[in-house]
Amino acid sequence: MFSWDLLANAVVAGVLLGGFYAAVSLGIGLIFGLLDIANIAQPAFLILGAYAAYVMNSAYGLDPILAGIAFTPVFYLLGAVVYRVYYGSFERRGQESLRGLVFFFGILFIIEVSLSRKFGVDYRLVQAGYIGKSIDLGGIGISFRYLVPCLVGVAMTLALYLFLARTFYGRAIMAVSQDQAALRLMGADPIRIKTIAFGIGIAAASLAGALLIMIAPVIPSTDRDYIGRMFAITVLGGMGSIGGTLVAAVILGVVESIMATFFGPSWSLAVSFGILLAALAVRPSGLFGR
Amino acid sequence: MTRTRVLIAVAVATLVVIAAAALVPVARAADPIKLGFGMALTGGLSANGKPALLAVEIWKDDVNKKGGLLGRPVQLVYYDDQTNPSTVPGIYTKLLDVDKVDLIISGYGTNLIAPLMPIAMERKLTLMGMFGLANNEKYQYPNYFQIQPAGPDPQTSTAIGFFELAAKQNPKPQTVAIVGADAEYPQNALVGARELIKRYGFKTVYDKTYPPSTVDYTPIVRAIKATNPDIVFVASYPPDSVGMLRAAHEVGLQPKIFGGGMVGLMFTTVMTSMGSLLNGVVNYDFWAPEPPFLAIAGVKDFLKEYQARAEKAGVDPLGYYLPPYSYALVQVLGQAVEATKGLDQQKIADYIRANEFNTIVGKVKFGKNGEWAKGRTLMVQYQKISGNSIDQFRGPGKKVVLYPDEFKSGNIIYPYAAALK
């Protein structure tokens, strides 16, 4: 049964969800989109970030977003270490395709199983003052539980975009994704640049994980729901385009939201997969890809 | 070179250790009676599997303190089924053919009982089922008995109290919205709900399902609110129960009666984190710390022992859902063994089928297909919860039993909105 009111609400909810999905996909947009490293362990780092926020929130009552931000240096270092191992074992020897993928899959697996051993499979949630409240704008309800992650997601996207466009290291990262040899000739060490980029990508996962646990309770296997979404958004948006990631994320969010409201939510998971396959078949470079 | 050699040595050593551990025979005490089972100690159902195991262990200790069964000590032999049905045939074959257990019980949950049925039937064993829905409907095996008090009609058992309460209200509510997760228990509950809606003459205005991985419940709840239902019946698993309830509060969904078959709301971690968001919800349950249940002989001692051990075991600290029933399950088996004075599977089964048992959850009698002869799914309402402390849930008053009458401990606050104040 259709009504404009319902449609408007579905679209708005979808846009908010899209902002959150953008936060989730930024890391992969950087690591896979720009550096061309198929880090399929990214969803596991996302969940790891969610659990880190949970621990801080339940032990010290720390607001989840603050906890997420506080953990970014830790995750940055973690990302740097992971990249170094990856580089040393695979990239240097030119074997990234098979072994690198398996390596990341192993990491994904180890993180997920370790989390379930440590925390069990009970659903974990966070508390914060603004979760559970909502505001009403002319018939359209907006809940803070979605609004805050959306705003943070947009802020993250903007910050990353500016970083890549305006700062030295940011531009170096863009350069490394285009032409490594030229970069070396210009005096910058591509390996160091890639380490920084990978670290940033994983740090983004930490903050996105904190947003995730604000929206819904998590268990260790929640990461599998995001694999499809992350890569669908990156491919649809275009490899290497941060702005494209945001646009694709909003598109995915709105389509999922409309499907859920009008056709029943049973198939919304297939939406991301369908979008991924369609993008790969029709326009693999995505909407804004290079 | 040395590095690869070290690797090989480590790999071989690991395998040798594992093989040795498997083959070394376990030292045996004075001819014990062995009770074997698989249990969900890891995986999706471990949140209930681990407390169930703890309850069985407490029973074993209680029985052994009084001299054991038939004068012999009881020994538990169990393995983790990882909530994966495909491990069950292997586990029970090992229990029966290698460990040579005398008695078996099932693991926790419909999916883990199902693969056990053919094995039990083939070997003509008595099978005590721990919380499975309609496992015996296809097989109609006479030696199967199930401890979840769903009763002879498992599909309507969850919802019947809910819709009966709704129908009793004055003026009678008219419209119903039903929604549920794409998973086994919720789907069964929805089938039952549809039947009951017809029986009580309600009108369905919304009937949809959603995948368990849904992140955003707001569109669903909004769509439900748009149909303006008097009654909202939800059949969900723990994460969606939480998500739906939160979304309902945010969207301002206030039917006259809300709840139904929401699994997980009764888990202690969920109760403490949801706090007052639970107020007014009318939900199914099997046990509540209300006077009619606390008065049953033996349950207070059991809970005291359970709660003392639960903290260390890292399981649900209150144990107000599955543990009393797990204990009751092995109580029935133990009493049957004593009464038939032996371990003959057929005699035990015949005894269980023919008699009524006194357990810590009350009187238990089995009927058709091994289910309870008379169903006892409760309808409770969460009332007057404030804040998030666990202590308010220890005793009566916050989860009032509304149905059935013989266990009623309070009155419904109707409509739903009245309980939110």
Add this chain to the structure above:
Amino acid sequence: MRRAWVSVLIGLVVVAAGVALASLRVNPYVYFAGYVILQYVVIATAWNILGGYGGYVNFGTPAFFALGAYTAVVLIQLMKAPLPVLIVAGGLVSALLGLGIGYLTLRLRGTFFSIATLALSVVLQTMIINWEYVGGSRGISVIRPSGPPFGNYVVFLFTVMLALAVGAVLVARFIERSWIGRGLAALRDNEEAAECMGVPTLRLKLFATTISGFLLGVAGAPFPYYVTFVVPDSAFALDYAVNALAMPMIGGTTSWMGPVIGAVLVGTAQQLATVTISSDLNLLIVGVVLVAFVVLAPEGILGLVRRLRAP
């Protein structure tokens, strides 16, 4: 050619030994555990045809395996089809899936194929959950046919799976030594160069995906009769995904022997661990060992052995 016949003969001898073991009726637990290990031999061998020989990583093993299992469920429900029909049908349906996914993504880079297979399991599981005929999310009970050979259905399944394992290994060995294997090796090492040399890369890749899918479906088809209760979570279990990767990588990906070694070692260790230590830990150990091998000993046990032999 003579070598091919010798290997088939050896294979038949192995199957005959299995049949003898079955008629001896030793402790039933052996057949239950043995079935699982042999199942993994098929799965690991199947995965390796595409992954080891061709260099294309399939993360969606559960999808292919479960599709074989559910095809069998449908045929059992429809017409109580006999086991050989189930096996062939399960294999064909999974082969089609492999062909489809391959066709959509293999024209692009291998990474996209892997990502697509990663998401494939989740989506296929959602579709099965919504399909009431096969039980949907509730799962479905399957009753074993009566009067099996050897008197016990699981013992019978053990011999069937043994025959399938031998068959899968023979197929892999044949591919490895034929021009198909050489072509796959060429495109694994450098796809562009292989293209330039005239190797029909797309057709080889599609062939490998299809055969791999076929064998995975074949491994899954007897599953309903083994477990008698099929539910999506268990048919699509993560165990299949990680073991399908770990077993060939640990054993060695360049030859048919690697997956067999890996499956027997890891499979046996897992069966022992299920009934000794906690089983969550056992999966974690597989993950750690996998990463260790990938980083330190990428050629697996076969590679280590080779390095030990050659000075």
